[in-house]
Amino acid sequence: MSSELYSGFSDVARQAMMQPQESMLEVKNKKNKLYIGIPKETSFQENRIALTPLSVALLINNGHEVILESNAGQAANFSDKDYSDQGAKIVYDTKSVYEANLIIKIAPPTMEEIAMMKTHQILISTLQLSTLKADCLHALLHKKVTALSFEHLRDEGGSLAVVRAMSEIVGATSILIAAEYLSNIFDGKGLMLGGITGVPPTEIVILGAGTVGEYAARTAISLGAEVKVFDPSIYKLRRLQNNIGTRVFTSVVQPIVLEKAITTCDVAIGAMRADDGRSPCIVSESTVSRMKPNSVIIDVSIDQGGCFETSEVTNHTHPVFRKYDVIHYCVPNIASRVARTATYSLTNIFTPILLDIGEQGGLKNVIWQKSGVRNAVYIYEGQLTNKFIGERFNIPCKDLDLLIVSHR
Numbered sequence: 001m002s003s004e005l006y007s008g009f010s011d012v013a014r015q016a017m018m019q020p021q022e023s024m025l026e027v028k029n030k031k032n033k034l035y036i037g038i039p040k041e042t043s044f045q046e047n048r049i050a051l052t053p054l055s056v057a058l059l060i061n062n063g064h065e066v067i068l069e070s071n072a073g074q075a076a077n078f079s080d081k082d083y084s085d086q087g088a089k090i091v092y093d094t095k096s097v098y099e100a101n102l103i104i105k106i107a108p109p110t111m112e113e114i115a116m117m118k119t120h121q122i123l124i125s126t127l128q129l130s131t132l133k134a135d136c137l138h139a140l141l142h143k144k145v146t147a148l149s150f151e152h153l154r155d156e157g158g159s160l161a162v163v164r165a166m167s168e169i170v171g172a173t174s175i176l177i178a179a180e181y182l183s184n185i186f187d188g189k190g191l192m193l194g195g196i197t198g199v200p201p202t203e204i205v206i207l208g209a210g211t212v213g214e215y216a217a218r219t220a221i222s223l224g225a226e227v228k229v230f231d232p233s234i235y236k237l238r239r240l241q242n243n244i245g246t247r248v249f250t251s252v253v254q255p256i257v258l259e260k261a262i263t264t265c266d267v268a269i270g271a272m273r274a275d276d277g278r279s280p281c282i283v284s285e286s287t288v289s290r291m292k293p294n295s296v297i298i299d300v301s302i303d304q305g306g307c308f309e310t311s312e313v314t315n316h317t318h319p320v321f322r323k324y325d326v327i328h329y330c331v332p333n334i335a336s337r338v339a340r341t342a343t344y345s346l347t348n349i350f351t352p353i354l355l356d357i358g359e360q361g362g363l364k365n366v367i368w369q370k371s372g373v374r375n376a377v378y379i380y381e382g383q384l385t386n387k388f389i390g391e392r393f394n395i396p397c398k399d400l401d402l403l404i405v406s407h408r
Contacts, residue, residue, distance in 0.1 A: 031358060031361060032357065032360075032361045032362045033063055033065070033358065034059070034065070034101065034102055034354060034358050035065045035100045035101045036051075036059065036064060036066045036067070036100055036101075036102050036103075036104060036354065037066075037067050037097040037098060037099070037100025037102065037103045037104070038050060038051060038066065038067070038069065038072050038103075038104060038105065039072065039097045039098065040069040040070070040071055040072040041105065041106055041107055042107070042110065042113070043106070045315055045316045045317070045333060046075075046106055046336055047076055047336040047337075047339035048075075048076060048106050048335065048339045048342045048346065049072055049073045049075075049076050049078065049106070049343050050104045050106060050124075050346055050347065051066075051347050051350060052343055052344060052347045053078055053082040053083050053085070053088075054086065055347040055350075056083055056086050056087065056088045057086035057087060058351060059354060059355070059358075060086065060087035061087075062358060063358070064354070064358055065089070066087070066089065067088070067089045067091060067096065067097055068088045068090055068091070068097070069090075069091060069092075069096075070091065070092045073343075075336075076340045076342075077339075078340075078343070094116065095116050098113070098116040098118065098121075100121075101118075101121060101122065102123075103117065103121060103122070103123050103124070104124045104350065105124075105125045106125065106126060106150075106346075107125065107126060107128075108125055108126055108127060108128050108131075108132070108136070109123065109136070109140075111139060114136060114139040114140060114143065117145065118143070119143050120144050120145065120146075121145045121146075122145065122146050122147075122148075123140070123146070123147040123148070124147075124350070124353075125147075125148075125149070126149060126150045126151060127147075127149030127150075127151055127152070127378060128151075129389070129392075132389070137389065137395070140379055141379060141382055141383075141384060142382070144381055144382030145382065146363060146377065146379060147377070147379040148373070148377050148378070149376050149378055150162040150346075150376070151163055151376075152376040152378070153349065153372060153373065153376040154372035154375050155372055156372070158372075161349050161372070162346065162349055163211075164211050165345040165346070165348075165349065166345070167210065167211035167212045167215070168211060168215045169215075169334075169335050169341060169342055169345060170212050170300055170334045170335055171211065171213065171215025171216040171218075171219070171300075172215045173334055173335075173338055174216050174271075174298045174300055175193070175204070175216050175223065175225075175267075175269070177329055177334070178193065178204070178267040178269070178298055178329075179193040179223070181296045181320065181329065182202065182267065182296060186320075187294075188296065188327065189266065189293075189294040189295075193220070193223050193224070193225050193267075194223040194225055195224045195225070195226075200226075201224050201225050201226045202225050202226070202266040202267065203226045203261075203264065203267070204220045204227050204228070204265060204266065204267045204269065205228045205229075205230065205261045205262055205265040205267070205268045205269070206220075206227060206228070206229045206269045206271060207231075207253075207268070207269065207270050207271060207272050207282065207307050208229075208230075208231055208270070208271035208272035208273065208301075208307075209229055209230075209231035209236035209237050209239070209240040210231075210272075210273065212271035212273075213229060213231070213240065213269070213271045214240045214243055214244065216269050217229055217240065217248060221246065221248065225267075227248050227249065228248075228249040228250075228251070228261050228265070229249065229251075230252070230257075230261070231250075231252070231253065232252060233252075237250040253282060258282070262288075262291060263287065263290045263291055264292070265291075265292075265295065266295055266296065267296045267297075267298070268283070268291075268295070268296070268297050268298070269298050269300065270297070270299040270300055270301050270302075270306060270307030270308055270311070271300045271307075272301055272307050273301055278304055278305040279304035279305050279306065279307060280307065281305065281306065281308070281309055282307055283307060283308045283309060284309050285310050288309065288310045288323070288324055288326055289324040291324065291326050293325040293326075294325065294327065295326050295327070296327045297310075297327065297329065297330075299311040299328065299329070299330045302314075302331070302332050303332040303333075306330065310323050310324070310326075310328060311328060311330045312328070312330055313330055313331075314328075314329070314330045314331050315331060316333075316336065316337060319331050353366070356370070364404060367404060368404055377400055380398075380403050380404070383398045384397050385397060385398055385399070385400040385403065
């Protein structure tokens, strides 16, 4: 009797083991089809576009849909045909682009563009805190959008991905611009940037040892110029020295040493930036007045006020002015000068993020899993999540992690 009872228990146990174990199965996110809109930039002299035709092809091949305003890529030398050949839908009405669920653009949206946006839309663009207006911010909050800023996207190493990419471009390009304005073509000194046998090289002073300063130094050294780098931070100077891999003159910002270097150099690059607010203005007008005639100043930090007291904002149409017979180049958006290269650099950052949003089942899951993307969110479904913006405009700020948890 007992053996039959145990035999019955064994049969029951075997049947239980054969039942499906739902709790042990891997739960995968359902893929999310994206409807991506790319409007034409209306910001003055903004020549970049967020995605290249090949990136659009990759997104479309992964099941997503891309709608593009006609001539959106023209300034970066990408034609409508380049995009339509890869499967993008080209439209001539700006409002049609804003029917997409996800808008990706370069410049911050204007009030006119925000008016065309839908509620609960996703916006990926720059934020530009220095020029952010309260009415634009309130309009975005009212639309209950989820907004991400390029400037705050971080990569796996914790670096600001877009800021670093654009800084590399700006640093290298600033030296090439300096080379142009040293030549006779632009009524410069008639100097070649690099030295040749028997001729002393040109002298370049770089203010700032960040990414812009590093790539400016790399480019200048590779062209044969004599480079001096100034920065208040010993750590940054040492890092630049190690990254470049060759000995270069470096110094902390000591007024006497700096003034001597500025007044004897052929080119001065201003690349010092502030984490918040105005960049440090460390070269006085009296120092600039003693610079050599036809010297060149490239003030990369002009969007934060500039490193030189004589700097004034210029543009790509009229990029330079002369003061004390010194050529000043003070264009804020140098990356748009090489818009195609900048676009390739940007698309390398944005395309994987867009693919992740589709693969992970939506932006909410990507924000939860990737701290670098989460760092870029400043509005989440109509709630402000950036503490600095909240304090600046006196708007209540919510914790992003708690908002995501409450919506999961």
